[in-house]
Amino acid sequence: MNRFPVDLSSDTQTRPTPGMRQAIASAEVGDEQKREDPSVNRLQEMIADLTGKEAALFLPTGTMCNLIAHMIHCRPGDEIIIEASYHPVNFEGGGPAVHSRASLRLIESKTGIFTPEQVESCIRPNDPHFPRSKLVCVENTCNLRGGRVWPIHAIRAVAACARKNNLLLHLDGARLFNAVVASGTSAKAFCEPFDSCWVDLSKGLGCPIGGVLAGTRVFINEAWRLKHTCGGAMRQAGMMAAAGVYALEHNIERLAEDHAKAKKLARGLSEIPGVIVDVDAVESNIVIIDIAGSKRSRTEVFERLIPHGVRFSPLIQATQFRAVTHLDIPENGPDLAIAALRDAIN
Secondary structure (H helix, E strand, O other): OOOOOOEEHHHOOOOHHHHHHHHHHHHOOHHHHHHOOOOHHHHHHHHHHHHHHOEEEOOHHHHHHHHHHHHHHOOOOEEEEEEEHHHHHOOOOOOHHHHHHOEEEEOOOOOOOOOOOHHHHHHOOOOOOOOEEEEEEEEEOOOOOOEEEHHHHHHHHHHHHHHHHHOEEEEOOOOOOHHHHHHHOOOOHHHHHOEHHHEEEEOOOOOOOEEEEEOOHHHHHHHHHHHHHHOOOOOHHHHHHHHHHHHOOOOOOOOHEEEEEEEEHHHHOOOOOOOOOOOOOOOOEEEHHHHHOOOHHHHHHEEEEEEEEOEEEEOOOOOOOEEEOOOOOOOOHHHHHHHHHHHHOO
């Protein structure tokens, strides 16, 4: 039995739907390391087509997608220009330093969306005293900044700056299809300026596992080698790939439902005394909540939410937490969460 019927802690809490379970059960499989698994091959072809890239590679996790991309693009002593809230900075165990031996040059922003001028200010002089500026990373949507969506003109401006300065570009597209549905911009348009990109299957798309990395054929051939080096070799992975194929065919457009629930949740929470929510900042499926105006600690509030079957996830700032809507949130989930937080605050 699910302890939290309204689990807003993350969209990774999604569970396969009956249709996805059927797709998993009936999947054609083969040895994917020999590139003989038809379901894996189909998933990779679909992502390559959707992103406009030459080839793609199915990987166990999105973190491994970032890890392998960084390893291909960077060498020891290189530096990655990246916004301070992004996933590799906070949640990948120091992966760029451990695996690529690259340092991170952080950009600070309120929304996760930065400017060409900020990129320019981070580029190191060509001097042996400094790291080599090598790669610019973009995250779309911007997770810890509240799921903000990069406008396509902003991406193109940053990409033009990177190209002018001979820098490579990588897109962390963990929630790329949320950005697509929220903005009306195609995945292909979002991905076009980037040397590499990836899409997560285990968040809003509802799969139990996996991410897919895309780029040129040369890039993906190198990614195959590093996948094995990193211990990501799989065999009859078609069962999991079939879940991804099902998700791409059935679960993209429905992300709009998650966005609508997030907006409804934000509006309701903003009306609770002591709770601060920027309703206008909610562009996709993430809501940032601050209880600084209440008389209770976050720990107290979380404990008082348990009997209601509602869960959020804590953020770094002691009074803030995050709500993420997804396909397992029931239609009345926002109303239940609003009522639960109102009770927990009082």
